[in-house]
Amino acid sequence: MAGNSFGTLYKVTTFGESHGEALGGIIDGCPPGIQLDFEAIEVDMARRKPGQSAIVTQRKEPDSVQFLSGIFEGKTTGTPIGFIIPNTNQKSDDYSHIKDNYRPSHADYVYDQKYGFRDYRGGGRSSARETASRVVAGAIAKQMLPEIKINAYVSSVGPIHLDTPYQELDFSKIESNPVRCPDEKSAAIMEEYIRDIRKQGDTVGGVVTCVIQNVPVGLGEPVFDKLHAELGKAMLSINAVKGFEYGSGFSGSEMKGSEHNDLYNPDGTTKTNLSGGIQGGISNGMDIYFRVAFKPVATIMQTQESLDNKGNITPMTGKGRHDPCVVPRAVPIVEAMAAIVLADFYLINKTY
């Protein structure tokens, strides 16, 4: 009933259920005069879309975005950018079996309780398909901030972790494999693991790491709208996210001040960066990096107990085409939300 807008000056509002006519959104606040690279937008859409590789859901959704306003002769006009992403591959029958059932660890039950009934087709509004609109808004935000480099990648799949510090990774390799892990050896192991999981009819969680470089000093609005607080909210608003940490994160809580403090170089940069590029909620010019934890997808191809709306526990087996592991497709979504947050603070910071 609320909660479908994000941002203050670069403000994104989205709509759409997985099985309605279309998804879409409005970007209000994009500055005028930005020459849009539509291909780059489609590239990010393609990175998110189903069916892109053997280890993600095999649903086929073209996920093509149609811009309806706010763009004239290829440039943003400063007026709101409206866009839609038609739903062309709706197989609503796939979901008739869940019409009266609440799937475990899905939003079915709470939607029914909160709204009084629900659009049961494909999760309705709670479907991760909603994130397609975020990717569009994020792709434009990236183009608004061409100097800033945002790179996300998969750093864990289930128990398999890539522990190499991001500084030693080659981000250009992220897209070289379907897992979106820049370390090829780890990527291969992760991919194998996901294939196994899928064969078991199971799913697995993972972690996406995101690194933001070339951020100007000064972004973030304390005390409540600290840069990392908005980044955290942005990430936690993505489906299936269970945790967020930046800089030293949870491991920083085990450290001493004498170890954790980042000493300055004469130019204001710091020798270490346990702070993660943010001090007191404001970017300090160093790299911003953070980790986002995703739970395993709830829909599994095994038989599980579910609850029906009459209070009966009934067995249910997942149908439809679902991801065995969500993190490869989550990478562009993490980047998109990061870009939206930065675009918003960038605009606010221009008012000083």
Place this chain on the structure above:
Amino acid sequence: MAGNSFGTLYKVTTFGESHGEALGGIIDGCPPGIQLDFEAIEVDMARRKPGQSAIVTQRKEPDSVQFLSGIFEGKTTGTPIGFIIPNTNQKSDDYSHIKDNYRPSHADYVYDQKYGFRDYRGGGRSSARETASRVVAGAIAKQMLPEIKINAYVSSVGPIHLDTPYQELDFSKIESNPVRCPDEKSAAIMEEYIRDIRKQGDTVGGVVTCVIQNVPVGLGEPVFDKLHAELGKAMLSINAVKGFEYGSGFSGSEMKGSEHNDLYNPDGTTKTNLSGGIQGGISNGMDIYFRVAFKPVATIMQTQESLDNKGNITPMTGKGRHDPCVVPRAVPIVEAMAAIVLADFYLINKTY
């Protein structure tokens, strides 16, 4: 220049620097007719205030709140509640040594860069003293929601972890020791550790766990304003926080769906609660629990390199009275921010 309000319907706006005349705030949106328990507010203030025990900063600040409006004959009137917390123990000289210096891992540098200059006394607006206003707003939010039980406690101090599941802890013991850890044995070890750290002139981080019980089903506003996303933002907006996870958190990312899914009981409750009381961003009636990671306080009583505003690296030794470990005093702040988030969503949910 912005960012000093939190919430949509239960909206808290704060002001104040550590060494100005006073801190304070305005709570707009508290419903009328709530009989306030002023003593309970003072209890939470006392839990946050400096000087309360041997393991926290020895600054003496009475931290007494004065309500200026919105209350008539002991009850809220539905109009904005204005309040101030006078600063009575300002020792600005304590800070003259940092006037031209940027302390490592402090906000000094970024404030100077963003705003052009800074109120250098005690960190100014970036001081954790700002959180006193949050505690006031949170204490009233708690009274707005008397059925909901919010209990936070210290679950880690540096490398010392309390791994007991919260269900096995006795929350009535939280206030029995200065660490605010409900397990007395762990509390003793943690306290000893903090004393050692202080002797070293050092500081240490820690983790606060928060458990929220008796939450009605239906709180939270997807897709962006998910309940856990707002809780995450609220926690990350507290000084020194580096990470947030709820339910299974980061460890959930290592699990399989078949392990992670919470199966239903016939009454809609679940047998397990890896979800952490929230599905799809909406409370499901189970306990909400989350963990908040705090970094070590940056001001240490050892000599460190700092940067002055002419680009020179100069040695600096911390002065003033600072906390060796922030988590004992962070417990009421975590509770307060949780209460504010719940109060806001509770009001929004009444509109359905």
Place this chain on the structure above:
Amino acid sequence: MAGNSFGTLYKVTTFGESHGEALGGIIDGCPPGIQLDFEAIEVDMARRKPGQSAIVTQRKEPDSVQFLSGIFEGKTTGTPIGFIIPNTNQKSDDYSHIKDNYRPSHADYVYDQKYGFRDYRGGGRSSARETASRVVAGAIAKQMLPEIKINAYVSSVGPIHLDTPYQELDFSKIESNPVRCPDEKSAAIMEEYIRDIRKQGDTVGGVVTCVIQNVPVGLGEPVFDKLHAELGKAMLSINAVKGFEYGSGFSGSEMKGSEHNDLYNPDGTTKTNLSGGIQGGISNGMDIYFRVAFKPVATIMQTQESLDNKGNITPMTGKGRHDPCVVPRAVPIVEAMAAIVLADFYLINKTY
């Protein structure tokens, strides 16, 4: 770059230029479970659309709305309602003559100055075509509040005034004539006057009066979001509006307190209603009534001086199909904005 959303809980965001692909919007906050009457929505759309009678612009725009989300089996779901109104009758050539010209009393010049360039086709975002999206959002708001009766009508066309108090008018006659004036005699004179004005290639302003009945006591949020302040903003945000007054309005400023005060009946109603149904910014249960002044349409079919973007004054003659008088088509827009304001305050008031 901002400013395209209206409302706090019933929040409407719109997009679209007159000559882009489509207009549209998102309604976030409509409660779930409302059985929509789509025909009633189309009726309001038809009341606003061009070409409906001989005294309005003869452009033919079907103005059919397509709902893309937030509705399932005919009922609102509580999730955002996305909709589009395709632009099917774009004659961009009609506007090539204004590409480099600033029409007098149009927004051409300020858009160019503010945004750096403009979508010159048909006024772009500043076109009154944008109000079609408001009518959709207002039509749904009306259905959310079935008890409340909102009736707007034309009370002035240029110098011709209908001075009859609204209590003596038969609102069922509003739609009986193309002017939308419920007094048939006045309507005939107004219609004749508009026909004359059109023959002269000129345009004329007018006034729309709006009466809202059966409003519950308590809507409005002082001190800034007073009910009449939001109604005023809503009306002033409609293209061509120059003034707003409610209750006694400007004439009330000439009165004495002893004349102006509305004395009570024992049931809390008042004997007179100079207050216009609102006291201190809060509805008091009496009829709300207000007047909205519209200037004459700036595009006239006479030759006028315009400015080109090189600083030359050049003669220009209006082309295209424009309204000689905007008020007949403004009636449903005034009603729509009133409904949106009431829906928003209605939801906020449920939180008490």
Place this chain on the structure above:
Amino acid sequence: MAGNSFGTLYKVTTFGESHGEALGGIIDGCPPGIQLDFEAIEVDMARRKPGQSAIVTQRKEPDSVQFLSGIFEGKTTGTPIGFIIPNTNQKSDDYSHIKDNYRPSHADYVYDQKYGFRDYRGGGRSSARETASRVVAGAIAKQMLPEIKINAYVSSVGPIHLDTPYQELDFSKIESNPVRCPDEKSAAIMEEYIRDIRKQGDTVGGVVTCVIQNVPVGLGEPVFDKLHAELGKAMLSINAVKGFEYGSGFSGSEMKGSEHNDLYNPDGTTKTNLSGGIQGGISNGMDIYFRVAFKPVATIMQTQESLDNKGNITPMTGKGRHDPCVVPRAVPIVEAMAAIVLADFYLINKTY
């Protein structure tokens, strides 16, 4: 329960009842580095305060503002500016006679209905004393925008109108008489009229005209947050306001397009200014001018019928010290709200 904040980037939140401890507010978003002229703030406070002349209420309220934060060494720091205005002249007994009574055309009844009970002392939150906080925020907004000149004056008192166009008035004379009318002859007649009204124990309404000069082109955010729409809301949010018109206003609705259009000069200025300095919701660089209608103060010193909370009609005679005519004291409030609106749009416009 909401509605006590105004603005997006220059955001003012106020609190306080007429008979509580203090009024006050928080200005969030004032840019850093503004050298404040505290005397100028006090001058505006003095222009609003009671007891300043023989024709306003004789209450004595020192109305001195205390700044608590956001200012360091005389300059704004970019952090929120908290301030209070203590209530020092509370005569609550003056109001005991209205405890159970609803005064005609006062907010007593609606507050009781909306909130369940009310702070009956002096109107509580609905008292015009609340506007003192607005004057503080407006005085600082003026200093943020030193080039922009805002001058308001009384143009009508009851039936006495000053019809001279503002261009022919000498604004430096506004403060030369207690009415705040720059035409001395009209001022004298108005003053005499107000004295008469007071002798009768009656009150009278009036009109304040406001002229804003040197506004840069480009302020305002269509489509909803048009410059005049926000100005209108700002003015309508002031106690006792019944109407707002800008530029040609209601009289513009009687005109033809050929008369109303403002033709350009080669430099982009216009030969006439019926538009009132705003086109399409965006400032065009010409003078902005508007008129604000105030109703007569409801509290009169004559015996009137009132309603008690048991449903009885009872006679009541006004007590206390009230204004016979509100417009002389409203002048600085109109200016303050105008300054707040401009400051907000000025900051938003910097983001383009």
